[in-house]
Amino acid sequence: MVITLIPKRVFKFPIEGKNISPDVFAKKSAKKIAALEMWEGNRKLSIGDLFDIKVDSSSSEELTIKIEGNVGKVRNIGFRMSMGQVIVDGDAGMHLGEGMSGGSIVVAGNAGSWAGSQMKEGTIEIKGNAGDYIGAAYRGSTKGMKGGKVIIHGNAGHEVGCYMNGGLIKILGDVGIFAGIHMVNGTIFVQGTSQGRAGAQMTNGKIILAGHSEDVMPSFTIEDIKAKVKVDGEKIEGPFYRFTGDLADKGKGKLYVSKTKNPYLKSYEKYL
Amino acid sequence: MTELIVKNGFVYDPLNRIDGEKMDICIRDKKIVKSVKDKAKVVDASGMVVMPGGVDIHSHIAGGEVDTGRLLRPEDHVKDVEVKTAVTRSGVGFSIPSTFTTGYRYSKMGYTTVMNPSTPPLQARHTHEELADTPMIDKGTYPLLGDWWISLEHIRDGLLEENAAHIAWMLKAARGYAIKIVNPGGLEAWGFGRNVHSLDDVVPNFGITPREIVRGLCKVNTMLNLPHTIHVHTNNLGQPGNYVTALETMKCVEDLAREDRPVLHITHIQFCAFKGEDWARLKSGAEDIANYVNNHNHVTLDVGQVVFADTTTMTADGPFQFGLYHLTGNKWVNHDVETETSGGIVPFTYKRSSSVHATQWSIALEIMLLIKDPWKVLMTTDHPNAGPFFYYPKIMAWYISKRARENVLKKINKRARKKSLLPSIDRELSLYELAIVTRAGQAKALGLKDKGHLGVGADADIAIYNINPERVDPSKKFVSARKAFDRAAYTIKDGEIVVKDGEIVKQVFGKTYWVDVECARNHCRKTRARANDNIKKKFKDYWTVEYENYPIREGFLHSSAPVAVKAEI
Numbered sequence: 045m046v047i048t049l050i051p052k053r054v055f056k057f058p059i060e061g062k063n064i065s066p067d068v069f070a071k072k073s074a075k076k077i078a079a080l081e082m083w084e085g086n087r088k089l090s091i092g093d094l095f096d097i098k099v100d101s102s103s104s105e106e107l108t109i110k111i112e113g114n115v116g117k118v119r120n121i122g123f124r125m126s127m128g129q130v131i132v133d134g135d136a137g138m139h140l141g142e143g144m145s146g147g148s149i150v151v152a153g154n155a156g157s158w159a160g161s162q163m164k165e166g167t168i169e170i171k172g173n174a175g176d177y178i179g180a181a182y183r184g185s186t187k188g189m190k191g192g193k194v195i196i197h198g199n200a201g202h203e204v205g206c207y208m209n210g211g212l213i214k215i216l217g218d219v220g221i222f223a224g225i226h227m228v229n230g231t232i233f234v235q236g237t238s239q240g241r242a243g244a245q246m247t248n249g250k251i252i253l254a255g256h257s258e259d260v261m262p263s264f265t266i267e268d269i270k271a272k273v274k275v276d277g278e279k280i281e282g283p284f285y286r287f288t289g290d291l292a293d294k295g296k297g298k299l300y301v302s303k304t305k306n307p308y309l310k311s312y313e314k315y316l
Numbered sequence: 317m318t319e320l321i322v323k324n325g326f327v328y329d330p331l332n333r334i335d336g337e338k339m340d341i342c343i344r345d346k347k348i349v350k351s352v353k354d355k356a357k358v359v360d361a362s363g364m365v366v367m368p369g370g371v372d373i374h375s376h377i378a379g380g381e382v383d384t385g386r387l388l389r390p391e392d393h394v395k396d397v398e399v400k401t402a403v404t405r406s407g408v409g410f411s412i413p414s415t416f417t418t419g420y421r422y423s424k425m426g427y428t429t430v431m432n433p434s435t436p437p438l439q440a441r442h443t444h445e446e447l448a449d450t451p452m453i454d455k456g457t458y459p460l461l462g463d464w465w466i467s468l469e470h471i472r473d474g475l476l477e478e479n480a481a482h483i484a485w486m487l488k489a490a491r492g493y494a495i496k497i498v499n500p501g502g503l504e505a506w507g508f509g510r511n512v513h514s515l516d517d518v519v520p521n522f523g524i525t526p527r528e529i530v531r532g533l534c535k536v537n538t539m540l541n542l543p544h545t546i547h548v549h550t551n552n553l554g555q556p557g558n559y560v561t562a563l564e565t566m567k568c569v570e571d572l573a574r575e576d577r578p579v580l581h582i583t584h585i586q587f588c589a590f591k592g593e594d595w596a597r598l599k600s601g602a603e604d605i606a607n608y609v610n611n612h613n614h615v616t617l618d619v620g621q622v623v624f625a626d627t628t629t630m631t632a633d634g635p636f637q638f639g640l641y642h643l644t645g646n647k648w649v650n651h652d653v654e655t656e657t658s659g660g661i662v663p664f665t666y667k668r669s670s671s672v673h674a675t676q677w678s679i680a681l682e683i684m685l686l687i688k689d690p691w692k693v694l695m696t697t698d699h700p701n702a703g704p705f706f707y708y709p710k711i712m713a714w715y716i717s718k719r720a721r722e723n724v725l726k727k728i729n730k731r732a733r734k735k736s737l738l739p740s741i742d743r744e745l746s747l748y749e750l751a752i753v754t755r756a757g758q759a760k761a762l763g764l765k766d767k768g769h770l771g772v773g774a775d776a777d778i779a780i781y782n783i784n785p786e787r788v789d790p791s792k793k794f795v796s797a798r799k800a801f802d803r804a805a806y807t808i809k810d811g812e813i814v815v816k817d818g819e820i821v822k823q824v825f826g827k828t829y830w831v832d833v834e835c836a837r838n839h840c841r842k843t844r845a846r847a848n849d850n851i852k853k854k855f856k857d858y859w860t861v862e863y864e865n866y867p868i869r870e871g872f873l874h875s876s877a878p879v880a881v882k883a884e885i
Contacts, residue, residue, distance in 0.1 A: 185391030
């Protein structure tokens with residue numbers, strides 16, 4: 045079953061989109077879906093007020109929600125979803141797939157901050173750029189992303205994977221500062237450049253910086269040089285300097301930094 | 317003139333020795349009266365339990381610490397959001413609910429009076445601002461006076477009457493209800509990175525001991541004839557082996573008791589009933605504490621029952637909170653309040669699987685059940701330190717039903733279960749006893765004459781629960797009893813129905829109690845005038861606040877309810 049949502053107009057105000065989720069749409073008629081509550085700014089509306097809805101129940105594939113258009117103002121799409129698929133043709137707003145425990149989300153454009161925050165299972169694929177706090181914990185909480193995968197083809201912002209406790213975040217573009225801050229477990233892979241301070245206060249887990257990194261925190265100590273690293277079953281060719289930290293927090297996290305892209309780290313080799 | 321009659325309920329009113337009798341309660345305006353006219357509005361309570369409105373002697377619901385705790389924990393609020401209704405405002409929980417939510421949740425459980433147990437006098441204005449925004453309940457607050465420089469100086473110099481006059485000034489200035497003492501001497505020492513570890517350690521810069529502070533303030537309390545006793549959080553709180561300190565603290569005021577009246581309230585006794593040399597060998601000191609309390613009448617306790625939940629600890633005990641931060645590695649707040657006290661906050665989760673936490677849970681229940689006289693031991697969770705207050709119905713179920721306790725006992729840490737005394741305790745509190753530990757005893761300990769009972773002249777604060785003691789045995793049907801306590805069938809506050817079937821139907825604002833000490837003799841008035849001059853002078857030396865800005869005007873309180881007391885000096 046494929047349910048298509050087409051925005052009726054360009055959205056100017058933030059929209060609370062918690063109800064756009066396969067779990068909520070499941071076994072509901074088009075009429076019932078249209079009546080689901082949705083807040084735009086301080087106005088209580090329904091999905092039918094904001095979107096044209098088409099239901100195609102002929103195809104036998106799993107429940108898919110297709111959003112044709114830009115919904116960069118719509119937050120919380122796929123909130124706590126456990127199955128099915130959400131496909132966004134344009135941009136998606138903040139908190140995409142927050143707390144999801146299954147299924148998949150594909151965004152053709154950019155996604156806002158907090159995508160995949162507190163997610164437990166499932167995959168999020170963002171073809172464009174993503175904001176800050178990808179796969180992070182809620183403000184003040186220490187429980188970040190626990191499992192699943194977030195793949196970002198573009199760049200990501202700051203504090204990616206804050207308090208991450210499992211799963212994988214793969215960034216094919218660049219990343220901001222403090223990637224993997226407070227990380228407890230899981231893996232972060234960055235193909236492009238990192239603005240530095242990666243792994244601050246991490247206690248465990250793995251961060252791989254395959255591109256240039258502005259710095260390596262002084263609270264990390266060098267272990268050895270590895271020829272390659274395994275990420276999600278795939279071998280990434282190095283060589284990589286392998287650091288352990290964050291020692292300020294008695295951490296045992298592993299930080300891999302590309303040797304060829306970071307010649308300034310050569311001074312560490314004398315400690316090997 | 318509004319009249320109300322609560323008909324045919326099973327009334328439990330321990331202060332008037334009414335134990336489950338079927339009778340009517342008449343209300344005119346805000347008071348309970350002998351009779352009302354026929355056209356009075358009828359509340360049908362047939363088949364239900366009628367009790368006085370609940371009273372909570374110790375629950376951190378307002379003030380600087382509570383508010384800092386709220387700021388510290390956004391993740392605590394996001395999981396518990398209350399949507400506004402036609403009657404109520406929106407708000408958030410969980411362990412540190414917003415003020416309005418606090419009021420509503422207490423009221424839904426049939427509670428009508430709650431005391432906020434600690435406020436640094438310097439922050440009393442903030443506390444009263446928050447209390448003014450806490451609806452549905454009557455309230456009061458206890459200023460922290462155990463480490464106040466001026467008081468310590470008087471204790472050092474042996475000036476008892478002067479001290480009393482200064483404390484009386486401070487109670488009025490902060491609009492406080494009782495003298496709160498937290499880790500006497502320890503908080504002052506904490507200002508210099510130190511602590512005190514027994515009643516006879518010397519407090520730096522003052523040369524006095526915690527024993528002298530407790531005794532000195534206990535004497536002041538008696539001299540001023542305050543309605544409540546001194547409210548003490550002992551030294552060494554939360555340290556293994558500290559039951560000795562708790563016993564010592566009780567012993568140290570034994571000789572100050574008069575006519576069997578309590579002179580000391582030890583709060584959240586569970587946190588200072590630890591036996592054993594270290595955390596690994598932690599055992600319950602409940603038996604020793606209970607034995608002592610069973611044989612002495614000068615002390616009342618509240619338990620500070622642990623519930624297994626994610627909560628936020630907050631006390632004025634700065635050194636203790638610092639230790640807790642080191643234990644947990646959680647985020648933390650710690651601060652010093654000039655000349656007065658300190659404070660700290662650390663989020664904390666009590667887990668069934670932890671041997672220490674499970675033992676703490678067991679200790680609190682053991683103390684409650686091993687102390688024979690329910691008037692001496694009261695139910696609290698030291699909200700939010702050992703658990704949020706809205707877990708009270710669960711705790712009540714543990715008190716009235718051995719089976720409810722066993723259900724939890726099965727699931728707790730094995731080591732803790734082996735050490736627990738609970739399997740050997742068969743006692744189940746009756747509804748009469750439950751009414752004592754949750755309202756009558758609390759009101760009595762607080763010296764609130766119009767609260768905690770349903771006699772003529774009492775405030776018309778009533779809780780009605782949907783339990784039929786004739787038909788069901790609450791010890792067997794503890795789940796339905798718990799649900800009934802969770803959602804009162806009716807809560808009546810000041811003669812108005814404010815909760816019906818567990819939902820708020822009317823928002824009201826309660827009074828704020830504070831003690832207005834009046835001196836009996838001329839001599840005392842002179843001392844008081846001298847005290848005033850002295851304080852004015854000291855403000856220049858000690859505080860960053862001006863004397864003129866310090867006291868809180870009575871008009872600042874939302875609804876002021878002074879309790880006039882005549883000092884005995």
